[in-house]
Amino acid sequence: MLSIKSRALLRSIASRARLYVLPAIVVFACGCGNTAGTGGADGTTTADSSAESSSDGAPRVETVAVKREDLVRTVQMPGTVEGFEAVDLYAKVGGYLQGFATHPQTNQPIDIGDSIIKGQVLARLDIPEMAMQLEQKSAAVRQAEAEVEQAHAAIDQAQANLDSDQAVLEESKAERGEKTAQLEFRRSDFQRIQRLVQNQTVREELLDQTQYQRDAAEAALQTVEARIRTAESKLLAARANVKKANADLTTAEAKVTAAKADFDYVKTLMDYSVIRAPFDGMITDRWVHRGDFIQPADGNSAAKPLLSVARTDVVRITLDIPMNNVGQLDRGDRAVLNRINVLPDAEFEGQVSRFSSSLHMTSRLMSVEVDLPNPDGRLMPGYYGYVTVYLEEMKQTPVIPSSALLTDGDQEYVYVCEGGQAHRRNITTSYQDGTKVGVKEGLQEGDQVVRAGGGQVSDGQQVMAVLAEE
Numbered sequence: 001m002l003s004i005k006s007r008a009l010l011r012s013i014a015s016r017a018r019l020y021v022l023p024a025i026v027v028f029a030c031g032c033g034n035t036a037g038t039g040g041a042d043g044t045t046t047a048d049s050s051a052e053s054s055s056d057g058a059p060r061v062e063t064v065a066v067k068r069e070d071l072v073r074t075v076q077m078p079g080t081v082e083g084f085e086a087v088d089l090y091a092k093v094g095g096y097l098q099g100f101a102t103h104p105q106t107n108q109p110i111d112i113g114d115s116i117i118k119g120q121v122l123a124r125l126d127i128p129e130m131a132m133q134l135e136q137k138s139a140a141v142r143q144a145e146a147e148v149e150q151a152h153a154a155i156d157q158a159q160a161n162l163d164s165d166q167a168v169l170e171e172s173k174a175e176r177g178e179k180t181a182q183l184e185f186r187r188s189d190f191q192r193i194q195r196l197v198q199n200q201t202v203r204e205e206l207l208d209q210t211q212y213q214r215d216a217a218e219a220a221l222q223t224v225e226a227r228i229r230t231a232e233s234k235l236l237a238a239r240a241n242v243k244k245a246n247a248d249l250t251t252a253e254a255k256v257t258a259a260k261a262d263f264d265y266v267k268t269l270m271d272y273s274v275i276r277a278p279f280d281g282m283i284t285d286r287w288v289h290r291g292d293f294i295q296p297a298d299g300n301s302a303a304k305p306l307l308s309v310a311r312t313d314v315v316r317i318t319l320d321i322p323m324n325n326v327g328q329l330d331r332g333d334r335a336v337l338n339r340i341n342v343l344p345d346a347e348f349e350g351q352v353s354r355f356s357s358s359l360h361m362t363s364r365l366m367s368v369e370v371d372l373p374n375p376d377g378r379l380m381p382g383y384y385g386y387v388t389v390y391l392e393e394m395k396q397t398p399v400i401p402s403s404a405l406l407t408d409g410d411q412e413y414v415y416v417c418e419g420g421q422a423h424r425r426n427i428t429t430s431y432q433d434g435t436k437v438g439v440k441e442g443l444q445e446g447d448q449v450v451r452a453g454g455g456q457v458s459d460g461q462q463v464m465a466v467l468a469e470e
Contacts, residue, residue, distance in 0.1 A: 058462040063417050063448040065467065069399045071431045071438045073392040075325045079317035079337070081383040083310030084371070085279055090297035090305050092272040095125035097306070099290045112286050116277040116309060123306055125273040125294055134270055137263035144255040151249035158245040162238035169231035172224060179221040186214035281311040284381065310381055315374045316353070317387055320365035328391035329355060335370040340385035348372050348379060352389060394431060398439040403452040405429070405437050414443070415450040415457050417465035422450060424459040 100109040101121045110122060190210040196202040285308035288294065297303040317337065321329060333352040340346060350372035359366050370387055372379060404414050412429055415422040425447075431438030443449070450457060451468055 058420070058464045059457070060464045060466055061415075061417065061422065061453065061457065062451045062468045063465045064401060064404065064451045066398050066400055066439070066443050066445055066447040066449060068396040068445050069436075069438075071394040071397050071399070071436070072390055073328060073394075073431060073433075074388050074390050075321060076386055076388045077319045077321065079319050079370070079385065079387045081315050081317060081337075081372075081379050081381055081385075083281065083284070083312050083381045084314040084316050085281070086284070086308070086310040086381065087278060088305035089122070089275055089278075089307045089309060090303055091125060091275065091294045092296060092298055093125070093127060093130070093269050094296040095127035095130075095273055095294055097288055097290050097292045097294055098124040098126040109290075110283060112283055115282050116280065118277055118279050120277040121274055122277055122283075123275040125275075127270070127273050130266065130270050130273070134263070134266045137259065137266050141256065141259040141263050144252065144259040147252040148249065148256055151245065151252040155242065155245040155249060158238065158241040162235065162242050165231060165234040165238045169228065169235055172228040172231050176221065176224040176228060179217065179224045183214070183217040183221050186210070186217040190214045275306055277309065279309075279311050280313065281309050284308045284310045312374055312377055312379070312381065315372050315379050315381070317370045317372065319368045319370065319387055319389070320360075320363065321355070321368050321389070323359060323364045323366070325389075325391060326359070326366050329366070329368065329389070330391075331355075334390040334393075335372075336388045336390075337370075337372060337379075337385050338388070340383055342383065343378065346378070348374075392431075394438055397430065398443045398445060400437050400439060400443070400449050401451060402432065402435055402437055404449045404454065405432075406454050415454045415459075416443075417448040417450065417463060420462055420464070422454075422457045422459070422461050422463045422465075 100111070100123050102108065103110045103114055106114075110116070116122065190207075190213075193202065193207045193210045197204050197207045287305050287307065294306065295303040329352065331352055331354065335350050335352055337348045337350070338346065350370050353369055353371040355368040356366050368389070370389070400414065406413050406415075411426055413424050413426045416425045417423075425442055427442030428440045429437050430440040448465055448467065450463075450465075457463065
């Protein structure tokens with residue numbers, strides 16, 4: 001049996017032995033580099049997030065491995081389905097509604113919910129006084145065209161008279177040459193006989209005869225000259241008649257043009273009495289009934305539409321996008337409509353088709369239109385839901401937690417653990433949502449990044465990295 005002194009000695013030795021063994025255990029547990037930690041019952045390793053130091057003074061830091069993920073930047077806004085085109089059909093002219101056209105499939109007058117095709121007759125107005133006006137304008141056109149025919153005939157007659165007078169003038173001028181030659185002959189003969197009488201070669205009675213013949217030739221020439229002057233006057237009158245006839249033709253043709261313009265004007269107004277479908281779509285509302293007097297819409301605020309129609313094979317949704325999302329918005333961005341009460345499980349995909357180039361001055365929102373194909377007509381104007389616009393889609397992007405990101409002014413950086421040291425690595429980010437950070441440049445998949453508390457680490461510092469569990 002041990003004495004009291006022997007038992008005290010043994011307790012002292014045991015106490016000293018524990019002091020030497022415990023540091024060795026700590027060094028063994030914490031000096032294993034990036035995979036150090038406390039072992040669990042299933043053999044996995046757990047990390048301690050506290051910044052404890054190992055026996056050699058190196059702080060313990062928790063790290064995460066950089067992984068690649070598909071990231072998307074979206075914005076979600078409420079929106080109401082509208083027809084791609086939606087119009088109210090008014091009558092430009094006033095009249096009584098004769099009735100709606102018959103639907104080709106049902107043989108019933110077209111009504112709310114019926115499909116329509118572009119150019120299809122939808123309704124007709126009865127305007128009898130305009131029909132009478134149209135007949136009057138048509139008669140005026142025919143009368144003006146008849147006057148044009150008369151003007152053509154007058155031109156032909158005036159031209160014939162001109163040609164006749166021209167021929168008479170030419171004939172008279174030819175006859176003047178003949179009479180001039182005869183006069184010269186008679187004058188010469190008279191002078192010859194006059195010399196013979198003076199020589200007493202011939203009797204004086206012969207001189208009187210030749211003088212008479214000379215005077216007759218002079219009279220005949222004067223008659224021809226008078227006839228030429230008359231023919232020239234007639235020719236001038238005939239030319240004036242031709243000009244007048246051409247002027248009358250121009251006037252008649254102008255009357256035809258004016259008459260046709262009047263006719264076309266009334267006919268155009270008459271054509272407005274037939275209401276046609278402006279595009280393929282469906283009738284969404286009817287405002288009048290057969291026999292109603294339809295007031296003209298031109299300059300009349302009291303006028304009401306006959307029908308409302310909408311194009312629904314494609315629908316559009318107008319959204320108001322916040323200013324902080326405008327920079328990432330592009331035409332063609334994918335857009336998905338869902339959370340529609342009447343279609344709870346349905347999703348409809350389209351794209352951003354157009355947006356304003358400015359923001360509303362009061363709300364600082366931008367109007368954006370999303371077009372959605374609707375070939376089966378499931379989306380009806382008035383449906384309400386939420387539209388998710390995919391502003392940016394990034395495939396297989398390196399991702400780190402937001403807590404790992406540090407900033408130095410405008411420079412973003414992280415600490416990467418390599419070989420038992422922490423090294424500062426400048427990076428460029430492309431995505432942040434408060435939880436994750438998408439890295440554009442600076443990191444590779446598998447890099448060990450200090451998860452949190454990087455601000456307490458310096459570049460090149462010795463650390464004990466502990467890989468955090470997922």
